Amino acid sequence: MEHLFEYVLRIGDDSLILGQRLAEWCGHGPILEEDIAMTNISLDLIGQATTLLEYAAKIEGKGKNADQLAFLRFDKDYRNLLLVEQPNGDFGMTMMRQFFFDAFRKPFFEALQHSKDEQLSAIAEKSLKETRYHLKHSSEWVIRLGDGTEESHQRIQESLDALYRYTDELFYSDEVQKAMESAGIAPKMDDVRTEWNKTVDYVLNEATLKIPDNQWKFEGGRRGMHSEHLGYILADMQYMQRAYPGLEW
Amino acid sequence: MKEVNISELERRFQEKIDNDIRIEPKDWMPDEYRKTLIRQISQHAHSEVVGMLPEGNWITRAPNLRRKAVLLAKVQDEAGHGLYLYSAVETLGADREQTIDDLHSGKAKYSSIFNYPTLTWADMGAIGWLVDGAAIMNQVPLCRCSYGPYARAMVRVCKEESFHQRQGFEIMTTLAKGSPEQKAMAQDALNRFWWPALMMFGPNDADSKHTQQSMDWRIKRHTNDELRQMFVDATVPQAELIGLTVPDPDLKWNEETGHYEFGAINWDEFWEVVKGNGPCNKDRIDTRRKAKEEGLWVREAAMAHAEKRAKRKSA
C-alpha cells in the first residue's frame, strides 16, 4: 500500500505543480487566444491532480483529503519531476517544458489504462483524452517556433538545451517503480521511453531543432530532492492554508 | 442630391432602430453610430481583458483546489468575453490590434474598477459578487442592443457570467459564516469595493454626455442612475442576508418609492481613477503592454511558419 500511495502521489504531483505553473500565465499570454488555451491545459491538470490526490489520500488512510495533500506537505514530501517545477521563462520555454512532459504523458496514460488498479486505469482513460490534445498543442508550437523566424529558432533551441537535462527523470525507476511494474499497476518505463523518443525525434526534426551534446542528467524530484524553485511555488500555493490553518474557504 | 440621400438613409436607419430591427455589419449606419459602438465595445472588451489581472493576482494563492479551478475558469471566461467583444468590434471595420494599442497608449479607457488592488482572498468574493453583479446589470439590457453582433456577444457573455456572480457570493457567504478573522476579511473587502462598484455605472445622468444619443440609438436601454439604483436595490438585501454591513451611513430604505436611498458618490475619486491616477492604473497597463511586447516574437514566428508551410505545400 505504501508503494501505491507513493506512486499515485508522483502522478498527482506532476499534474498539480505543472497546473500551478501554467496558471501563472493567465492574463499574460502572447495573444488572447493562447492565454485561453494555456488556461484550459492548466485546468485539465488541476482536475487530474484533484482526482489523483483524492485517491492518494484514500490509500494513505489517515482521513486526509486532496486539499490537505496539495496544500499541507513540506517540499521534501512532494514527488513531482524537476521538469514540471522549472520556471515558465518565455513562451518557448513553457511550450518546450510542456512538450517534453506531454510526449511522456501520452504513452504513459495509454499504458496506464491497462493498469490492474481499476482506479488508476479509469483516471488514465479520462486523462489520456486531455493529454492527446495537450501534446498536439505543444508539438505544434515547438514546430512553429523551431521552424519560424531566426529569433524564435534560437530562443526555443536555448529552451531545449536548458530543459533536456530534466527529461531522463521522466523515466525514473526505483524500488517503488519496480514494485508497481511487477504488480501490473505501473506501465513499463522502458516502453514509455521508446514512445517518448519517437515523438521527440519526429517533432524536433520537424522543428529543425537539435538535442544538445551535453547529456548531463538531473534527477531528484521523485525522491523529494527538488530545485530551489519548488519552495517558491509552495510559498504561493500554500500561503492561505498556512496563514489561516484549518479554515473552510 | 447627396445631402438628401444621407438624410433619407438616416431616416430609414432610425426607423429600423425604432422598430427594434437589428443593425447588421454591412448595413448603412451613421458614422457617429459606428464610432460610438467602436468606442463602447472596445472599451468593454478592454475591461474584460484588464479585468483578468486583479483576479489573476490570486490564482496561484487560491486556498484550495476547487477555488483554484473555479477562479481560473472565471478569469479564462473573461479572456473569452474580451475576444467575443473584439470580434464584434472587428465587424465594424475596426482593427483589434489598433484598439489594443489605443488601450496601451492610454487613449482608450476601460472600467475604472480594475484599477483597485486585490489585497486579500475575500476580494475574489467581493469582485464576483459586486463587480460581476454590476456588470450583469449593465449587460443584460445590452443583449437587446440595436447592433446585432454586440447584442449576440452579450447574450453569450451573460449566459456564461451567471456563474461568476454566484461563485463570488459563495466565497463571501463562506467567509461571513467563518471565523472572526474571515468575517473581518469579507467586511473589509466589501468596504473597499462597494463604492467603486457603484461608480461602475458611470457618472450621474446629468453629467453623462453620451447617454441620450445612445438611448435614441438603442445601444443603451437604461440610464446610468437607473442601473445603479437597480444594483443597490438588489445587493443591499444580499449583504444583510449574510450579515455584512454596506459601508454607507446614509443608506436607508424608502417605503414610498420602494427603493434604497444611498449616500453621495465621491466623483472626484472616480475622475482621478479614469484619468489614470488610481492605485493600479499603471501596473495594469504596463502588464498588458508587457504581455503584448513579449509575445511579439511568438506571433511573428507563427506567421512565418504558416507562410513557409503554405509555400512548401504549393511548391
Next chain:
Amino acid sequence: MANREWPLWEVFIRSKQGLNHKHVGSLRAADAEMAIENARDVYTRRSEGVSIWVVESKNLFASDPSEADALFEPADSKVYRHPTFYDVPDGIEHM
C-alpha cells in the same frame, strides 16, 4: 519584421449531430490548424460543439444589404410556394 497580425477567421460550430454549423464569431490564428484549436478553446468551453468549421474572413463573400430588396422581396409574392396557399377540404388530415 513588421508587426504582421494573424489573419482573422470566422468560426462555425455544429452544436450537436443533426444540426447545421452556425456562425458564432471570429478569432485570430496564424493557420487553419491553430484556428480550429483556438475555436475549440474560445467557443466550446461549455460543450457547445461537436464539430468546427473555420474560414479565413477574407474568403467569405456576403450579399450587399442595399440589394436586399432586389434579392429577397421577389420571393414574398410567390405565396403559392407555401402549403397554406392551398384549400384542403374538411376531413382531410395529414396532407
